[in-house]
Amino acid sequence: MGNVPARDIGIFLAASVCGVASGLFGIGGGVLLIPLLGLLFAFDQHRAQGTSLVALVPPTGLLAFLAYAKAGYVSWHTGLLLIPGIFLGGIAGGALAKRVSPNHLRRVFAAIVFLVGAWQAVVALRH
């Protein structure tokens, strides 16, 4: 019902920003897309997570990946070995998310991500 085009345009623009982060930092973009869906478009947490997974089904990083591959910045060996584990782990994690409330876990995860980020920034700038 309430599918206003303005909202669609907003979602597209927000996702484009996530895309820039995706190409810039070599990530999927879900880490940014989930909070943006929640904060700007009133998605609850589970729905934001499920919807973010839809966005990550098509190879959204394809254009960015091709640019990195052309520059020689891709380790195929490591990458191909990681894929089956991530797929299987994803099933386990998705099933687990139904049983536990991931709230507490998310905070622990956020704290770790923050520390890794701070550490990485400091190390890089000191180099």
Added chain:
Amino acid sequence: MTITVILVLGLAVGILVGLLGVGGGVVLVPALAYLLHMDQHSAQGTSLLILLPPVGLGALREYWKQGQVDLRTGILSAAGMLLGGYAGSLIALPMQARHLKAWFGCFLMLAAVLLWRKTQDQGVPATPRTEQNSGG
């Protein structure tokens, strides 16, 4: 030995993908850089390779069963991210590795703040299907 590390790392990242709905990249890039000693550009490029196949498909199926998926928004987001991703790679590739690493670190801190903030919103009664906005 390295192969074992890589396989276990993949599994651990996958569990986080399913559990928290975050893309694996935010964990993978630092892990590839520190555990496997890749330079920043290669860690990012390899992370993008991993995200090409739908690794989150298994997790998505679980969310779909719960009705926690907005297909229209997901498709729109995918289109935006495809184009934005190309723009981002054009910015990243000419950068010095250490500058890129520093920016990545700052990005991680921002992502952490957003993740943390989301948990505080959980107390607010959610009305997912209505468009109402309680205007701050």
